[in-house]
Amino acid sequence: xxxxxxIGCGRMGRRHIxxxxxxxxxxxGVVDSSQESLDLTVKExxxxxxxxxxxxESALINGIPDLAVIATTADSHHDFTIKLxxxxxxxxxxxxxxxxSIAQCEEMIEVCNKSGTKLAxxxxxxxxxxxxxxxxxxxxxxxxxxxAINISAGNFGLAMNGVHNIEMFRFLTDEQPQTIQAWFDEKxxxxxxxxxxxxxxxxxxxxxxxxxxxxxxxxxxSGHGVIITYASRNAQIVLDSLTGQAQITVRKDEFLKxxxxxxxxxxxxxxxxxKPIDVISSCAKVISSLLxxxxxxxGETIINTIKIMSAAYVSSENGNIEIDILNYKLDKNRIFPWx
Numbered sequence: 001x002x003x004x005x006x007i008g009c010g011r012m013g014r015r016h017i018x019x020x021x022x023x024x025x026x027x028x029g030v031v032d033s034s035q036e037s038l039d040l041t042v043k044e045x046x047x048x049x050x051x052x053x054x055x056x057e058s059a060l061i062n063g064i065p066d067l068a069v070i071a072t073t074a075d076s077h078h079d080f081t082i083k084l085x086x087x088x089x090x091x092x093x094x095x096x097x098x099x100x101s102i103a104q105c106e107e108m109i110e111v112c113n114k115s116g117t118k119l120a121x122x123x124x125x126x127x128x129x130x131x132x133x134x135x136x137x138x139x140x141x142x143x144x145x146x147x148a149i150n151i152s153a154g155n156f157g158l159a160m161n162g163v164h165n166i167e168m169f170r171f172l173t174d175e176q177p178q179t180i181q182a183w184f185d186e187k188x189x190x191x192x193x194x195x196x197x198x199x200x201x202x203x204x205x206x207x208x209x210x211x212x213x214x215x216x217x218x219x220x221x222s223g224h225g226v227i228i229t230y231a232s233r234n235a236q237i238v239l240d241s242l243t244g245q246a247q248i249t250v251r252k253d254e255f256l257k258x259x260x261x262x263x264x265x266x267x268x269x270x271x272x273x274x275k276p277i278d279v280i281s282s283c284a285k286v287i288s289s290l291l292x293x294x295x296x297x298x299g300e301t302i303i304n305t306i307k308i309m310s311a312a313y314v315s316s317e318n319g320n321i322e323i324d325i326l327n328y329k330l331d332k333n334r335i336f337p338w339x
Contacts, residue, residue: 002291005029005065005089007056007080009037012095013071017045019283025067027051029059056080060087067091067291073193074338078104085117091290093120097159097309098302102332105306109299120290121302124282125168127289130244130274134230134237135172143250144233146172148213153226155189156218157199158312159338163305165216166206167297172230175208176304181322182312185220197339204312233260235267244274310334 002025006017009032020027031053032038038052053059068084070077074097084092085108092112098121099105112119125131138146149172151165170176184202191197201220207213226241235250248270251258255265289296310330311323 001026002067003028003063003065005031005059005068006071007031007059007068008071008073008095009034009041010071013037013069014041014044015279016069016071016093016283017041017047018280019287020067020069021045022280022284023287028063028065029053031056031059056083064088067093067287069287070094073197074098074100075197078108081108081119082111085112085115085119088115089117091118091120093122093287093290095122096302096305097163097338098299098306100336100338101334102303102306102310102330105299105303106332109303112299118290118293118296119299120286120296121299122283122286123164123167123297123302123305124277124279124286125164125171126295126297127282127285128277130239130241130246130277131168131171133272133274134239134246137237137248138172138230138232138235142253142256143235144256146212146230146232148215148231150229150231151214151216151218151226152222152229153216153218154222154224155201155220156226157191157339158184158201158204158216158218159199159309159336162204162216162218163309165214166305166308167302169206169208169212169214170301170304173208173210173212175210175212176326177206177214177308178209178326179207179322179324180308180311180315181205181320182316183320184312184316187220189220191339193339196337198337199339200312200316202316206308239274242276244276246272246274248272309336 004020004025004027029051030047041047068089070080077094078099137143182204184200188198204216228239230237234256237248239246249267251265251267311325315323
């Protein structure tokens with residue numbers, strides 16, 4: 001039985017507890033500095049008072065877990081990861097954003113590699129039904145391959161949720177993004193996780209070496225929905241990310257080879273209802289992949305989402321210039337106020 005420690009008992013932390021309970025792992029400790037959060041966890045998740053702790057150090061005295069889940073805000077991900085890896089924890093699942101600087105991410109990876117710890121970041125995209133099926137569709141001969149993804153969203157935070165879509169873009173294209181341009185809103189809106197945290201709204205344009213494009217539009221003045229349009233040579237898929245409803249239009253077979261300038265060819269139109277995202281079961285899938293040491297979102301892959309967001313700040317602060325992420329010398333020590 002996998003002995004598990006949960007650090008952070010906010011809403012996401014309680015979801016992780018439910019995910020671990022669904023896997024029938026043994027929870028040996030739950031950590032949070034807030035007594036109110038601990039009390040709520042005891043009530044909602046049926047956690048015994050004997051395994052709740054105010055500090056990581058007191059929890060580790062109680063026993064070293066096989067698996068630790070870090071569900072705190074991003075500013076503490078680095079320190080908790082380092083302490084856990086140095087304590088001999090074999091598996092760590094850390095919430096996103098991975099950390100608040102590139103240097104922190106690099107040290108997390110380095111220390112985990114040195115200690116033999118497997119580090120995963122909680123990006124669920126590769127396990128979601130909608131993304132798996134959409135990838136199959138757009139890569140089929142009929143659809144003809146992905147050309148662009150356009151996201152129109154409410155003010156979901158370009159670091160908080162934008163990183164999920166950046167990883168989604170990598171998953172669907174099987175390429176690391178190469179360039180980015182950013183247009184941040186001048187004003188910031190209050191962060192629900194506390195006044196010390198700030199996230200950006202605005203627009204991102206990300207491209208791969210082969211020319212595939214991701215556009216994210218998430219403005220401070222926009223307050224509803226997440227609509228994703230996947231454009232391929234012969235088709236478009238419009239997905240309501242919150243409900244799982246997708247509308248598809250694809251050229252009829254006899255017109256598949258017509259040039260792209262003939263964009264109004266007769267088409268087949270239909271809909272697919274994907275299951276809405278179940279965060280608890282998705283977390284469980286990430287945990288299971290980590291423990292099996294197969295196809296999990298490892299630190300070496302996910303650090304690129306932090307590099308891309310760091311480059312976005314450089315772009316927006318310098319007249320929205322295009323930044324070559326793979327070659328631009330980013331400030332690895334710059335600290336971002338992400339939650």
